[in-house]
Amino acid sequence: MMMKDKILQKDRKYLWHPFSQLKTASDPIVINSAKEEMLYDLDGNQYIDLISSWWVNTHGHCRDELIESVFRQSKKLEQVLFAGFTHKPAVDLAEKLVKFTPKNLSRVFFSDNGSTSVEIAMKVAIQYWYNKGQKKNKFVAFKGGYHGDTFGAMSVGKTSGFYEPFEEMLSQTFFISYPDEWRGNNQLLQNEMKAIDETNKIIKQEKDNIAAVILEPLVQGASGMKICRKEFLSKIVKIFKEAGIIVIFDEVLTGFGRTGKLFATDHLKISPDIMCLAKSLTGGFIPLAATIFSEEIHSHFVDQDFKKTFLHGHTFSANPVSCSVALCSLELFEKDKTLQKIKSIAQIHSNYLSELSKNSNISKTRMIGSIAAFNYDLVPDTYGSADSLKLKKKFLENGLLLRPIGNTIYFMPPYCIKEKNLKNSYEKLIEILQ
């Protein structure tokens, strides 16, 4: 039996894949190796990774410097518990994150993935009020927002429509409409006004019960790369801040250059009180997440009373190897002048979105930084529809790793992508959609 068949046989027998229905899914592709923006399968086919392997890969696959940092750190200290112990990679990374994030953020709590970084933000927000002697345990979020698949994260992301079986277990969240922007949207300002009215109403009625507002700043990823204006976001944040409500930015997707600046918050003059980072924190190499807090929030957990402690932890919190890779990835941002590279990617996106918008089946072209998206109206806007799976298959047959979300097709390549490969991918896509 061929190696590929053996792997697939075992895969079918033993594995349970995320967001996948075994009954209808076709065989997964057996990936054997990767380099830069390319993935190679066992049959010798190659794919351009146009979605950065679920939005994590920044500097390209198997980057030598990142490999070396894993190797170097693994030989020295591979893991140690992070309660009662510390180490240089963790303190250096925390210092760097504090330096690069807004001035008011000064305390880093490490965990392993986007969902845990959100869960920690939500728990800290609730306990912050508890430690101050107040009961505030409800949240505000945006319709369509996605924050992960743990219970807290599901509660603030329940309008994504993924969580029906768990509905009764989810805590109460107030949802605001999300006014998304695309080229030619002439309803945008009215939609923004509607969202602001809804915000004011929620605050007026529920202010004393609300622990925090959580949002994906500038881009809602999982709901289909929906972009909002920074002017709108600033207004919303200001309203919540003036009402004394904690503002959480979930930058799990938008962090590390996706929007053209290191963080989405860098587009604004106003800062969140808590920021969640994961995905690209290690350049997409190994799991690590960080939730970063203002000193005001942290100060209410520092007390002689043990009950005020944040009694939360993860086995692999601040794993030394993960922290080393994250440090190395941040250095690469400087060494490679990555933000400059993103500008070139954005220029290519912009040119091709103009080209694509000539196709009458394409609507709502939109982009920010390294992310470009549009709707393909011949496919229904439902998650995992047969048409959208067919389209995904067609892209793969043409060597393009693209994963439509409903009828949204988007590009979010690693920043190392060669201009030629990005342009060829767009040319192929245009051909396929025609």
Ligand SMILES: Cc1ncc(COP(=O)(O)O)c(C=O)c1O
């Ligand atoms: C904005 C946002 N928050 C949180 C998460 C959850 O991250 P993870 O899948 O690492 O748990 C995601 C994942 O896509 C995300 O896009």
